[in-house]
Amino acid sequence: MTRPGTARRARRPRGLLLAVPAFAALALSACSSGTAGTPHSPAGTSGAPATGRATSAPASGAPATASSSTASGPAKTVHVSSLEGDGGTYGVGMPIVLRFTPAPTDSSAFTKAATVTVNGQPANGAWYWEQTTADEKKTNTYEAHYRPKGYWPPNATIAVKLPIGGLSAGKGLVYSDKLTSITFQTGDAHVSTVDGQTETMRVTSNGRLVKTLKVSLGKAQTPTYTGTKVVMQKGEANPSGSGLRPDGAVRMVGTDPNDRYNLIVPWSVRVTMSGEYVHAASWNGGNIGVRSTSNGCTNLNVGDAKWFYKFSQIGDVVTYSNTGGTKMPSWDGFGDWNVPWGMWAQGGLLLNH
Incomplete structure (x- = not known):
């Protein structure tokens, strides 16, 4: 079975460091949302972006206007x-x-x-x-x-x-x-550390080790970015307009002629704008914890992915090392720490x- 992963966006010119747009649609890629959306609120009840407190702001949360x-x-x-x-x-x-x-x-x-x-x-x-x-x-x-x-x-x-x-x-x-x-x-301070050499993710809360999960990262042709990533989305909005897809699911699409797929993948946590997720990969169980074979995403066994999805909150930290990839660009999600x-x-x- 094909392996959802990530297709890279074109690189930005160096010297112009850009970050994920706060309200822009997320990119459609090989390991990304089939229905564009925005980072979900921690409650996960809406696909709409959160807005701050605004004096006399419209009830819709749209930016208010002022005298010019x-x-x-x-x-x-x-x-x-x-x-x-x-x-x-x-x-x-x-x-x-x-x-x-x-x-x-x-x-x-x-x-x-x-x-x-x-x-x-x-x-x-x-x-x-x-x-x-x-x-x-x-x-x-x-x-x-x-x-x-x-x-x-x-x-x-x-x-x-x-x-x-x-x-x-x-x-x-x-x-x-x-x-x-x-x-x-x-x-709580949720900081996870992913090591491509050991194919593991160590998950901590307030400095205490909570779990060590087995992973499979991006293969040599599509390596996972290194560096510090921040959880930016859990699951995706349901195309029907009613909350989120069930079970933290995201539609992932592969357009490579040699590796096409169009799958609904459960327990998906997005960590880059270009389409890297931490997600369940039932098809890849033989490689999880052993070798890197994905198209860039972090594959977990289904039970571990469900646990990580429920554990995670928007803004949690996930750091990556020894993946064979380059450092995550600052513009590709909340890459500010890079x-x-x-x-x-x-x-x-x-x-x-």
């Missing part, structure tokens, strides 16, 4: 929305992700005004500005991602204050005043930062 005038005359309003849902719970690897439309041209006023605290104390992290991948379609949207130097502490309260309404976002641009704050929690801190702290792409 300032004391100095008319200016275009930069609308701001949040990937994190206010009051939500996420894993310790989840970056704060804000999306700005149209794109600011100067981030200095935002950076000075915005604050992030952990349990009431300064987070001492940094904002990193990126052109969203959705800008392939010329949507003129930027994202600002925030993370500390290390992972968030477990079971902590993260508060983001955004007193940015009316501040300059560059010449002729001002920020909307609708999104003023976001508060969310971290859950950007060295010294580079991250410089602030990314915007000028006058």
